[in-house]
Amino acid sequence: MNFLKRMSKKGDKITFYYDYGRQKGQRPSTGIWIYTKPKDPAEKKHNQEAISLLKVKDSQLTIERQAIGSAYIPNHKFKGNFLDYYAEYVKNHTREGNRHLSNSLVQFKSFLKKNFISPVDITEELCKRFRRYLLDKYHGETPSDYFTRFKWVLAAATSDKYYLSSPAEKVSAKSNPSTRLKEIIEVEDYLALLATPILNWEVQEAFILCCYTGLRWCDVVTLSWDQIKGDTLVTRIIQQKTGQPITLTLHPIAKAILVKRRNQLQGLSDAEKFTRKVFQLPGANGANKILSQWMKAAGIMKHITWSCARLSFSILLKDKLVDDPTIAYLLGHTTTAQVQKVYKRHRPKDQSESISLLPEPELLPYFLQL
Structure with a gap:
């Protein structure tokens, strides 16, 4: 050449x-x-x-x-360090708004505790140990999400002739159901919270916005003004089928929060507004501590964390008989599987109301006389 x-x-x-x-x-x-x-x-x-x-x-x-x-x-053409191959795969396949793939590499490096591993050292036994590491470290779907992405990388490496068959082919991804079911913010809880003062208004308004939009912590902490288009919010979650971002119509409460915050930006240029984050929030742990104090002050004896806002968003829509495909779209999921498995009520809101729907037996007068 x-x-x-x-x-x-x-x-x-x-x-x-x-x-x-x-x-x-x-x-x-x-x-x-x-x-x-x-x-x-x-x-x-x-x-x-x-x-x-x-x-x-x-x-x-x-x-x-x-x-x-x-x-x-x-x-x-082969990379001697499998971490280099992994990093290149992440770079070429990560979609904006989805951190599972990049985080899977972070977790794999944390598991290895070193910056080099030869492709030949990626064995089925090592894959099993990595899966166990994730299950011990995380609850819910997170271990499954990360290990699934790890398997994607190994499948790609197999196609690139690094392996005859993927070392993780027989190692299935597993979730780790939490022993504690997430609590739900009910309608009466919303009213109690709005009537209770809070020391950090950034946390209050950001949390309420999540309750009315289904945004995750990672979404709201990075939310910028260029994502707000009139009465809609353009998320950073990309639809797999269309390749376009998901657009949410803002509820009047969510819109009011954003209008209030925008009014506080008087004096800034449009360019400064668009590059500025909507909320100036503390770290995730700090935000959850403030939430806990706020719940206690409002008399809400529930273990509420930031992720409860997204769960409550889904459940309150289901209570109003909104169909699962619509809820899945609003949450950014490509199928209804997560809505049916995770974002649902795991316990009835009011047992007495549900039980009262059963037919009354003809012998009820007889039992009342006993």
């Missing part, structure tokens, strides 16, 4: 570029350069090594061209 040469503006260095054609992007840099006029032994040695490396790259490209149409994949 012929490499292109470009001299620096000062004329002291020459950089080599690939030549794949004359279209945009077809002449990327090799990253290799030499001194135009080496002045000392160190610069001469640099030039010798750079030219040697250039010859290696030329040989690799020749082998790649010869391998086209065959099942052979040159060894230099």
Whole structure:
């Protein structure tokens, strides 16, 4: 292959570029350069090594061209550190608003406690230990979500000939049901909360907004004004089928919160408003502590965390007979599985009201006389 040469503006260095054609992007840099006029032994040695490396790259490209149409994949196409392959997969496949894939890499690195692992060291036994690590660390669907993404990466690596079969092929992803069911914010709880003062108005308004939109903590903490379009909120969750972001129609309460906060931005330019976050919130743990204090002050004896807002959003819509596909869309899910499995009532709101719907037996007068 012929490499292109470009001299620096000062004329002291020459950089080599690939030549794949004359279209945009077809002449990327090799990253290799030499001194135009080496002045000392160190610069001469640099030039010798750079030219040697250039010859290696030329040989690799020749082998790649010869391998086209065959099942052979040159060894230099493989990454010696599987974490590099994982990181590249994450970079190429992560969708905005979905952190499960990138977080799965974070968790895998945390599990390994090192920055290098050869592909050959990724065995079925290691996959099982990683799954156990996730189950011990997280509750709910999180372990399953992270391990599923890990399996995606291994499946891709198998397609790229790193493995004959995926090491995780027989290791299924598992969820870890919490021993504590999440509490629900009922209508009467909303009224009690709104009537109770809170020391941190940022937390109050952000939490109530989540209750009326179904936004997650990670959504509201990054919410910016450019996502608010009139009466709608454009989420960072991308629909898998259309490739477009999910748009939520704002409830009057949610809209009122945003109007109030926008009015507080008087004096800022439109550009400053659009780049500014809607809420200035503390960390997740700090926000949950404030919520706990607020609930106690309102007389609500429930264990409420930020995720309860999203659950309550779903359940109160179900109480009003909104269909599961609509709720799934509003929550950003592609199917109704999560709504039917997670975002539902696990206990009746009022047992006596439900039981009273049973037919009264004809013998009821008889029992009343006993």
